[in-house]
Amino acid sequence: MSDTSEISHSECSVDFKKSDCRSSNGSVVAPEPVAFCVSKWDTAVSRLTLLLLTLAYIYFWVYFSYAVAGSKSFMNLVFTLLAILLICDQIFHLWTQWVFPRMSRVAVSMKDSDFRIAMIVTKAPSEPHDLLVDTLKCMFDQDYQGKYDVWIADERPTPEMEAWCLENGVRISCRFGIEEYHRKDWPKRTRCKEGNLAYFYDKYGYENYDVVFQFDSDHAPTRTYLSSAIAGFTADPDVGYMAFPSINGASKSWAGKGRTWLEANYYGPFLSAFSYNPLDGEFLMPNCTGSHYAVRTSALKEIGGIGPELDEDLSTTIMFMSRGFKGVYSIDTIALGLGPETFESAMVQEFQWARSAIILFFRWFKVMIPNYKYFTPGLTLPAVLIAYGHYLMVRKRGWLRAGTLEDPPPPIFASPVVWLYRALRVVWMSRGVIAGFQELLFHKTPQFKVTPKGQNDVAVLSVANLLPLYTIYLTFGAAFWLPLIWKEPEQMGIALYMYICAAGTTCITIFVVFMHFWENGRADLGNALAHVVVLALLIAGLVVTSVLESRVIFNAAAGNLFIPVEVFPHEWIVMLIFYGISIFSQNEALNHDYLLILDIDNLLYNFSMPAGLPAPGQSYGGWEGPNVEVRGQFMGHYLSALAFAFKSTSNNDDAKHEFQTQSDALLQGLSKCQAAHSDGYLSAFPKEHSDR
The missing domain is CATH 1.10.287 (Helix Hairpins)
Known part of the structure; x- marks a missing residue:
């Protein structure tokens, strides 16, 4: 192939004439292209x-x-x-x-610029023609008035795709038959997005364009995509890349919605706060998302091209930052994708991303960060949704990015799908971390699976794919049964907890299987029967365990796991933090003084008289008067007060000793009264009163 002004492609190519885009590095025309979007009031709420x-x-x-x-x-x-x-x-x-409070957005909509711009979509062999056509049509339907080229990077385009591109003016980048771009490992790896893009940039991108917008095949840009983003590159000549929200607006599966809702805060205020803002000159690291992001070609060439590994978006971001380039996040630049269509597809993605991240940071660390002595602070995993009240404020402002902009995610406490997806993704990401270390230790090149997009035939949910859930179930089962060999059942308070965890895992597995067949509307009979058999075994295990070991599961020791039997001894620390030293100390001192000022002989008076023992003191009166029908009750309340005071006092050993002494003296006096009756009777009333 030739990379001169007249480029002649092989059998999988279309003719490409020299770009009509203007030959310029792009001029800085916007005075404040990036601006803060958090008011002083919202900043105050955030600080509070x-x-x-x-x-x-x-x-x-x-x-x-x-x-x-x-x-x-x-x-x-x-x-x-x-x-x-x-x-x-x-x-x-x-x-x-x-x-x-650093949250910012691209504040200028540019309908024209001096940049030479390209929009390119990468296609995997398994992705259908119609899916690409929809995305390409959206690329052409932009309100941006300047000139730009539309590209497709295809391993080997079909005649149908080639004809459509030729008819509609889409340029094709094809590496078919070029061994240099079909390596078994990164860089320029075969059958992956990074290899396709590496070929495009080497042959066309670096020479002919200033800015390139990259897309996955299912992410169709909205009409204002280019005009809402391009100003970000005018903020500073050192802006090397731009990141955008990854929104799966068309996902119909519960797993897809769960991920979208879970990541709404991440793609909204979180990444916006990490964006470069020329107003304060500071920046962190807004992470690119592989579904779509943009690069300045001169900066990309300087860092060595697209980063390695399946997580090429993460590695490319780190390579930009470690070499001094800045990143701008545009919260309003939207491309809607399909997302995972099944639970299995979602978990495969989580697994592969986690595995790739481990390999990145151990195998490719020197490539990504050649001069850094420490990690960039912004290098983080997707954010946990922050405090609920703050989340509601962010949701009300319309800053969350999930689904469609007209359909914000539900409040997090009203959506169990979010919590369930978050819990499950950790399981598959943990598998990915383990797999990443295995491949590092044994020097294996990882294989990855392309997520099905836009296909009519939905893949079955294999029983093997749910193996992590079965492993968790068996782990809790083993933790329940193995101690029975060594311990008495009454000592197994933890058994109920293990049983509940196993039952919860079973319920989650049932939900995952049910939702898969419910959402896809059809099922392979063999696949459905396999799941029924496995679920029946899980349920049978729970039933058999509950019948055979009911005495182990449902006993007092197990109940103590959930019923507190100890009084926390140091509440005073917390009280000091929240109420201050003076108020708490004064009230505590008053209580202690009152408890210790009461005379033991006076308290024992009503119990000593019926027992015929000397009573040197006198009754306190009131409820404890010698003729009052409720006398004696105060003794029980007083002993309880001494016990609580002793338990909650840890910073005053003298007071604890006095409480202990007072309590022991009362108990000894009551014991003498009981012994005087000779039959175990103990009361503030004579025996004959018990028959009234």
């Missing part, structure tokens, strides 16, 4: 939310620290691992809240 969250986490860790301190060695290990995860999640949570 941050303060309250910090106090809430302090409150949590005070309690958590005492839970760990009172546990045994094995549970200490479990609590330590849990604490690490919680700390990471909470620090990330506070970090997202801290950067929120």
